[in-house]
Amino acid sequence: MxxxxxxxxxxxxxxxxxxxxxxxxxxxxxxxxxxxxxxxxxxxxxxxxxxxxxxxxxxxxxxxxxxxxxxxxxxxxxxxxxxxxxxxxxxxxxxxxxxxxxxxxxxGPAVSDRYLNFGNLSVDPKTSEISVGGSFIEFPRREYLVLETLMRRPNRIVTRPSLTEAVYALEDEIGSNALDAHISRIRKKLFLAEATVEIRAVRNIGYLIRAKA
Amino acid sequence: MxxxxxxxxxxxxxxxxxxxxxxxxxxxxxxxxxxxxxxxxxxxxxxxxxxxxxxxxxxxxxxxxxxxxxxxxxxxxxxxxxxxxxxxxxxxxxxxxxxxxxxxxxxGPAVSDRYLNFGNLSVDPKTSEISVGGSFIEFPRREYLVLETLMRRPNRIVTRPSLTEAVYALEDEIGSNALDAHISRIRKKLFLAEATVEIRAVRNIGYLIRAKA
DNA sequence: CTGCGTGTAATGTAGCCGCAATCTTTGGCT
DNA sequence: AGCCAAAGATTGCGGCTACATTACACGCAG
Incomplete structure (x- = not known):
């Protein structure tokens, strides 16, 4: 058996x-x-x-x-x-x-390492492809990394350090609002693609992705 | 049946x-x-x-x-x-x-050990999320800290010094009724969310959270 | 050279939070 | 019971700061 x-x-x-x-x-x-x-x-x-x-x-x-x-x-x-x-x-x-x-x-903690689906947004970590409502969108590398990191914990806050670490790995990148700029560009793309999710800032802590209001 | x-x-x-x-x-x-x-x-x-x-x-x-x-x-x-x-x-x-x-x-309790539940109010200290009857409410940082501190001891009095310490940690912040203001704003949010708990003042000592009258 | 990705900086915006003024409640005292 | 003083409650205001957005510059690749 x-x-x-x-x-x-x-x-x-x-x-x-x-x-x-x-x-x-x-x-x-x-x-x-x-x-x-x-x-x-x-x-x-x-x-x-x-x-x-x-x-x-x-x-x-x-x-x-x-x-x-x-x-x-x-x-x-x-x-x-x-x-x-x-x-x-x-x-x-x-x-x-x-x-x-x-x-x-x-x-228990939900951990599936296949597709990351949330709302009409879908991320494939294997191929680094992102689609909204079935149609694919191209994302530059940095922007993709930010979005994937957020999508790994939908509805949960991801701290700023976590995000910068995910995007810049070992590289030392401290001293600007580069992350904010990426977030802004991602938002614009998601908006244009009519995504049903949005990225929200949590003051002093980080960002989270969640269903659009 | x-x-x-x-x-x-x-x-x-x-x-x-x-x-x-x-x-x-x-x-x-x-x-x-x-x-x-x-x-x-x-x-x-x-x-x-x-x-x-x-x-x-x-x-x-x-x-x-x-x-x-x-x-x-x-x-x-x-x-x-x-x-x-x-x-x-x-x-x-x-x-x-x-x-x-x-x-x-x-x-239930084993899982919700990390949750602070009282009445229909639920606080998740891990993620700093607060929900009333299952729907989440956004709280600014200070207000959240006050409410979490109270929820750690439901039905028990939390002294004013304890609360200010919890909220202002190391920072020196003495010289106004800032704490009272936070309490007031929390009350308003809880009321609007139809919480079954209320925050009561204990004259000269502090505050406590308890089931609504 | 041209175009894209990305970091930087400048500027705009929003909202938290401390303050203080004002109103309400409470408890003690006569 | 009634009054008063002190504690608490509430609310608008304003400053501060983090976040948002955009333009620009630089570098690299085709």
């Missing part, structure tokens, strides 16, 4: 690791940074719920979904009360498991 | 409110401070999932569990992907629903 699940995940470009024992899972959870943990109750070296309890006692924040063949209501209640975040009885549809994983992952 | 559920919750000393329509639920979510929302899909004025989408679009943080008679895998996937946190098909055992609610509520 693990193999089938791994295959289904891989096909959807979800990265996953698999171990067989509670001890290994514990070690992985300690060492790595995972968005979600899928756990079977019956394991070679014990009861999966014990790991849930142990992780929660250490205040480990990873969302946990418990799988089991024990489908009775009582078992499900035990599973959830042990500290797990979701509980799914076998047999189950892969699609439902995936949907539940998405729901759990949404709780 | 709502009556049975309310009865079961009441017997376990869980406080719950019940409304019948999406419109009412939306209003309650804006106004009140709830640990979790239980939502039926079939409602007199529409599809429950639409409310989920609306709340999530406003970044409303409340955990949502969706109930439905539509038990197919596809429906469950849709439900979870709309932004809900859990999905339960009717018929279900009350005990399982209660366990799932406990799981959601447990996760």
């Amino acid at each position: 693990a193999r089938a699940l791994l295959e289904a995940l891989r096909r959807r470009d979800v990265l996953a690791d698999h171990v067989r024992t509670i001890a290994d899972a514990d070690a992985m959870a300690r060492a790595g940074s995972y968005d979600v943990l899928v756990l079977d109750r019956r394991l070679p070296d014990g009861e999966g719920l014990d790991l849930v309890a142990a992780l929660r006692q250490r205040k480990h924040p990873v969302p946990i979904l418990v799988l089991t063949a024990l489908g009775g209501v009582d078992h499900r209640v035990d599973g959830l009360d042990s500290g797990a975040d979701d509980y799914l009885a076998k047999p189950f549809a892969i699609e439902e498991l995936l949907a539940r994983l998405r729901a759990l992952q949404r709780r | 709502a009556r049975a559920l309310l009865e079961a919750l009441r017997r376990r000393d869980v406080l719950a409110d019940h409304v019948r329509t999406i419109a009412d639920a939306d209003a309650m979510a804006r106004a009140g401070s709830y640990d979790v929302l239980v939502l039926d899909r079939r409602l007199p004025d529409g599809e429950g999932l639409d409310l989920v989408a609306a709340l999530r679009q406003r970044k409303h943080p409340v955990p949502i569990l969706v109930l439905t008679a539509l038990g197919g895998v596809d429906h469950r996937v849709d439900g979870l992907d709309s932004g809900a946190d859990d999905y339960l098909a009717k018929p279900f055992a009350i005990e399982e629903l209660l366990a799932r609610l406990r799981a959601l509520q447990r996760r």
Whole structure:
């Protein structure tokens, strides 16, 4: 079953690791940074719920979904009360498991490194292409870097230092309003392309991109 | 069914409110401070999932569990992907629903640890964002600092020196009623946003934030 | 040479915030 | 209960400063 699940995940470009024992899972959870943990109750070296309890006692924040063949209501209640975040009885549809994983992952930090979409604006970090409402716009390199950086955190403030670092990397570039000028030029292009997003300044802090008023 | 559920919750000393329509639920979510929302899909004025989408679009943080008679895998996937946190098909055992609610509520504070919630007011110190009933309000820097400081100790008095220190840090700024002016402006914004909290003065000592009379 | 990208500087603009004047509330005192 | 003084509330004004915009200059590439 693990193999089938791994295959289904891989096909959807979800990265996953698999171990067989509670001890290994514990070690992985300690060492790595995972968005979600899928756990079977019956394991070679014990009861999966014990790991849930142990992780929660250490205040480990990873969302946990418990799988089991024990489908009775009582078992499900035990599973959830042990500290797990979701509980799914076998047999189950892969699609439902995936949907539940998405729901759990949404709780955590959203990190997808494919297209950055927001409003009718779309940025492809792979090719550095930007399109508004389906039609592509050319952006000079600096302007593109600023916009991509903002699009990586839509609706969130990006500080001025973050932006300058993103655009000027190692280069020392301090002593002008170059960043402001870039922002202004980006705004003009977005406006002409009738984008549904806008770049707003946050005084003393930085900028953010968000849905147009 | 709502009556049975309310009865079961009441017997376990869980406080719950019940409304019948999406419109009412939306209003309650804006106004009140709830640990979790239980939502039926079939409602007199529409599809429950639409409310989920609306709340999530406003970044409303409340955990949502969706109930439905539509038990197919596809429906469950849709439900979870709309932004809900859990999905339960009717018929279900009350005990399982209660366990799932406990799981959601447990996760609520864990996630919202970084949020300061009180009444329908929510402050995110990480991003310096403030929302009332799910919709965000812009606050200038000084006003934000005052409000965050108050929200760190709801129902507790914060002394004038504490507040000025929080707002003016190292800077020497003594010699006017600037703090009072900030309080006044914050009050106006909160009032316009229909917040369920209010800022009260404590003569000769300071201010406190508490539930609105 | 020409055109584009980009940094710089000058100028315009907006909004935060401190100040102070004025009004309201509160609590103590007779 | 009534009065007064002090604390608090509110609001308009103005200065300051960060941000916005634009023109221009320089450099590099074709």
